Amino acid sequence: MISFVWAPGEPLPAGTGGSENYTVGQVRELHRRGVAAQVVTTGLGVHDGRDGFPGVPFHSVARPADVGQIDGTLVFITEFPTVRTRRPAFQMLHVPPPAGDRRREAMRAQTRDRHPVATSRFAARLWADFLDVDVATIDVVHPFAETVFAAEPRSTRRPGVVRVLYAGRLSPEKGIYTLLSMLHHELITDLVDEGVEITFTVTAAGADKPQGRIIHRMLEAHAGITLIDAARTPEAMATLMAEHDVVLMPSNGQYWHETFGIVSIEAQHAGCRVVASDDGGLPETDCGLVTLVPADDASALAVGLRHAITLGPAGDAERAHATTRFTLEHSVDELVDVLGRVRPPTPAQVVDQLETLVAAPSPPPRLIGTGTSA
Structure with missing residues (x-):
């Protein structure tokens, strides 16, 4: 199951932006290919915008922490609080990095344990600077025209x-x-x-x-x-x-x-x-x-x-x-490739590994004998 996670407390609006069209189009094409996919919303029950997207599976949870209990691959579409997930998660970067200091720190904290995915080469460079990572570590999955x-x-x-x-x-x-x-x-x-x-x-x-x-x-x-x-x-x-x-x-x-x-x-x-x-x-x-x-x-x-x-x-x-450029089929091909690829550690995972290494007990000192000669 691939779950596309929308912002907590916000319904998915129909006809108001590219992020919404991108998400729903991906879900529909994945279903056409026989791949299970859904939109996940938080705190809204059935009043989460699903009526505007007939045929698209929605799943609503009560709290942000509940998202971490969803099995399968999680793709966060918008800003979402830090949650511990069962499997490595992904963060779509649909918009530029936030400008305000408080939101900037929150976004860095949210993204540090997720694999970032941008929607253009420009966005990848922008977010690489913001996250202080190599641009090559940010994958690009282009949008499409239905x-x-x-x-x-x-x-x-x-x-x-x-x-x-x-x-x-x-x-x-x-x-x-x-x-x-x-x-x-x-x-x-x-x-x-x-x-x-x-x-x-x-x-x-x-x-x-x-x-x-x-x-x-x-x-x-x-x-x-x-x-x-x-x-x-x-x-x-x-x-x-x-x-x-x-x-x-x-x-x-x-x-x-x-x-x-x-x-x-x-x-x-x-x-x-x-x-x-x-x-x-x-x-x-x-x-x-x-x-x-x-x-x-x-x-x-x-x-x-x-x-x-x-x-x-x-x-x-x-x-x-x-019409030969930016097709839905090519976009989903890119997405499936990114989600299925063996991933390098996220920045948070690198930090955790280093902290584990530092906290590990030091080996006992190795005694070097001088020895004697007859």
């Missing part, structure tokens, strides 16, 4: 209309304020004056959080934006992306660095061009349809969007090539 994105037929595009989508969470680090600034840039208004009709659609993903609620109210009042409900399933997101031509993925870049950017590969598999910040792990998501621009720069985002519009809709061959 197969429905490549299979979704493109909707008919009206001539002279460019449909632009922002499908990230409504949070400052995801660059939503950069997007709002870009809407008023002369490069965009000039295009409109030239007769190009540009529609901007934003999903309400993350509107359940305090910052998201504030941003949601701002977007509702903006005449240039169509605000829609968040897509809660891969099928719904694939349909939404296939109805758009360009997906924007700006990033704050000041205090947040996207470790990968699963929305980018989903959009490309669906046949969209992507304009993304040249920051963090986003450059690694390029399947051939990405335009990279400096982070936290509304002018650069406008230039990138204009470039994507000039390139025109992605052709069938371009989309077919994009």
Whole structure:
């Protein structure tokens, strides 16, 4: 049994982020291969988000310590208190290391006895510095686009209309304020004056959080934006992306660095061009349809969007090539390889071994006789 352990006291939300899609997609593919897998939640009983993921096995425990009693392989998806586990456990590193001192120390303590797994080469380097370990000791299991994105037929595009989508969470680090600034840039208004009709659609993903609620109210009042409900399933997101031509993925870049950017590969598999910040792990998501621009720069985002519009809709061959990268099958192959590999000792295990060695009784001194000669 492979158990993917979610944060204690938090339900697994549907349609709000890459970590959730990554986890559920892995579980479904493992089941398709005949490998037992489940999502583990803590302290919520059946009210842990399972209703949003039909067909995905969930298992709820009462306390964090109970997770350590689960047999099989444990993969911690988010921050989770230190618990003693029956077998060596793994820690997925979906986000950058925490900034606050207290959280940093807690995260180091949690991770020191788990084998770290990053979602990009960028994230592996970032966490290697944070944990003070060799980057080679951190495995990488890339995210993926579910197969429905490549299979979704493109909707008919009206001539002279460019449909632009922002499908990230409504949070400052995801660059939503950069997007709002870009809407008023002369490069965009000039295009409109030239007769190009540009529609901007934003999903309400993350509107359940305090910052998201504030941003949601701002977007509702903006005449240039169509605000829609968040897509809660891969099928719904694939349909939404296939109805758009360009997906924007700006990033704050000041205090947040996207470790990968699963929305980018989903959009490309669906046949969209992507304009993304040249920051963090986003450059690694390029399947051939990405335009990279400096982070936290509304002018650069406008230039990138204009470039994507000039390139025109992605052709069938371009989309077919994009769908060969970051597939679900390849991601699960990487995961199974990592989980099944013989592991070097974790930092905590090395410390324990050294402490055991130091505490061991010293051997008695060896007496060297001088001997006599006849």
